[in-house]
Amino acid sequence: MSPTYAERASRLSGAVVWTQGAEGGDDAVTVLPDGCMDLLWTEGRLLVAGPDTRAYRSAQGPWVGVRFFPGTAPGLLGVPAYELRDRRVELGDLWSGAEVRRLIERLDAAVDPAAALEDLVLRLAADAPASDPVLRAVVASLAAGRSVSATAEFVGLSARQFHRRALGAFGYGPKTLARILQLQRALALARTGVSFAETAVLVGFADQAHLARDVRALTGESLSRLVRS
Structure with a gap:
């Protein structure tokens, strides 16, 4: 069976919370260029998906992600978008490793990782400058x-x-x-x-x-x- 995918509007303006779960089979999901960046969680990992200029074949889930409105992620994550173009980068390579490990432990233990990841980005948005x-x-x-x-x-x-x-x-x-x-x-x-x-x-x-x-x-x-x- 192919991976299941679902999404919903986030409480963060313009963002989308999505989940990709694998129920048997080993099909991947093709992610098309959309002008967005994503914060991704899978057990034991937090990554940032940079803006794509070509289709990207995602590894099999389960994954949870927050897709940011175009242009808003760099202000929340503290890195210019061009540095992440066509890349998937471990968040620990961008932020303090100890801080990221604590976030991963919290998400790994969450009953609802999608809600926990959304709460994380809402905290980031509260501390970040207003979007341009x-x-x-x-x-x-x-x-x-x-x-x-x-x-x-x-x-x-x-x-x-x-x-x-x-x-x-x-x-x-x-x-x-x-x-x-x-x-x-x-x-x-x-x-x-x-x-x-x-x-x-x-x-x-x-x-x-x-x-x-x-x-x-x-x-x-x-x-x-x-x-x-």
């Missing part, structure tokens, strides 16, 4: 289909400022973030039954072939297979 409203405006603008240049103008940043801020917050430049958010919009629309040709037009691709090329470049899979899965 400019970054949320960037995500909203690009997710709505605005161009990178129009988004930079909308948030009042020069091209150089925009690129520098994007690297620290999202792990890559604004053009890559725009492509990834466009991918997610296309998948969401196609999964509702909208034809691929119409999806391409609505999301801003030149045509269906352009959509297909971008999906395969970012995920290694065809659009039809991703929609079926």
Whole structure:
């Protein structure tokens, strides 16, 4: 049997709490680029999943994770996103090892590790600086289909400022973030039954072939297979 996956909205604004449990079999889960970073727990380990530029095959569960709203994790974890791009890093490599061991022991002993991990990130958020409203405006603008240049103008940043801020917050430049958010919009629309040709037009691709090329470049899979899965 394939691993079971479930998610719910977190009490942390914009975040998602998810669980992946393995019930027999040894299938892995394909994680697609989404502009986000995650804090992950599995027994005996705490890791940070950096922002992906390509699909990632997750090891078999069980896993518990908190997926942060794009651009918010670096302020909570104290590390710029570009240092973690396309990586899974032990939290103990970023923070004090003794502190991380105490957190792992607490999560390992928790009756509900998902709730315990969410409580941890809520404590981090309470101690962290307020999230930058400019970054949320960037995500909203690009997710709505605005161009990178129009988004930079909308948030009042020069091209150089925009690129520098994007690297620290999202792990890559604004053009890559725009492509990834466009991918997610296309998948969401196609999964509702909208034809691929119409999806391409609505999301801003030149045509269906352009959509297909971008999906395969970012995920290694065809659009039809991703929609079926």
